[in-house]
Amino acid sequence: MARNVSRGFRPFALLSSKFAIIGAMIILVLWLGSAFAFDSQSVFLPGETSDGHVLFEASCKSCHEGFKPVSNDTCNRCHEAEMAKDIHGAKKFRDPRWAELRENIDVLTCTACHQEHVHMFSRGVNLPPDLCMACHQGVIDGDLASHDGFEPDGCWTGGCHNFHDHRSISTAFLRENLDQPWMLPKPKLPERVVTTKLDTAPKADLSQEFLGGGI
């Protein structure tokens, strides 16, 4: 009796599980395929996207060319202005005096510190905040008496140092601008002047076209 029941039951169970697996696969393929076809690619995101990039995270092709690794050129398409005066840039590290330090952190590759879709500490940086210590341990350990005893993870998270742009925190800049009054004598904001060719407006050259409202 028991054998009979199991005999009757088994093929049905097999059929249903097969059906479930095939069904699930079809749904999965349809789902991924339609996500791809309809350009709704956020389903492919492997993890959380950084604050700076989250607004266009569904546009994979903005940074990825197929499955190739993201290159510096990709980043520079948008970040060229910020990197124009990069103090940790190619100019410094192609110099043989400093080139060896690139073995500590590959600072000439954006993604060495700025991976995407992984945990970010701050400012789109995925390396732990004490990353400066890879080369600058001496700063808090006696090389510069001024920074002795500072925490190894505070250089940039404290807001003082900016890895790429040193212009506003360099000793020379601070020294030069110490003891300034709270208001500078004359604001240096540029005035915007618009020069026009005519004194009176010409006649509007379109009118009825607008009433249709269509394109």
Next chain:
Amino acid sequence: MRIRDKDKGIRRYLSVIFSFMIFFLPIFPQVAIADNVSQAQLQKIEQQWQTSAHALAEVNCSSCHQNEETKAFMAKPTEESCKSCHENSVDTFLLGKHGIRTLEGMSPLTPAMAHLPMKDGSLDKQMNCNTCHNVHTVNTYQASVDSCLTCHSDRHSLNYKNSPHANIFQEIGTLPRPNQNSVTCATCHLPREVSGDKVLVNHNNTYTLKPRDRMAKEVCMNCHGLEHAFNSIFDDELVEANFARPPTQKLPTFKLVRDHEKKRSRSLP
């Protein structure tokens, strides 16, 4: 009978496609539907344009509302039209958070997508040049504060109206554009930059925002001394209050530099 069965099959097939379309509808980019313009509205726009810098610079209706090559009429020109004259403004706009989605070929940014608090009534506004600028009056006075506050409702933005910066702007605010003493939202977040003999406006709203030392050096220090600027911008509470009072913190950085200076002067012969 057979035909009916076939009919049913087609109907079922169509209903599956239809339900798929409804399911994926939010994915499709929103289709811009042109509003009908009345004669009265058109007259008002024409009046605004007549006193604008655009009219006096011979920028006529067709300059923006007609495709340059095909001469086809465009009811709603895009940033491409603006770019033919304002290249730097559009290029920088597209690199900031306001424009990056457009640059990447996605639907434009709306406040609904923002992570910062935005005003309820503004959530479906689409970011393009015309969202902040009244392109017919070409009055950047409005674009410098009022446009920002149409959407932004975080505490820093809302506190602007009570700040000393806003008082100055109210006292000396001049049309059609804020003068060099005015401090508006745009003064700090879309700063003017001298480039050759031109003064350009950097429309990348994210550029001066972070890191804060960039804002201090490139914006605050146009008017304020170093210590006032740094002591203010690194005080979260003061940033939130939109700099309503002078800074009270004294950053250790300046003590470090002073100590360093003392040592240097002692070691010098």
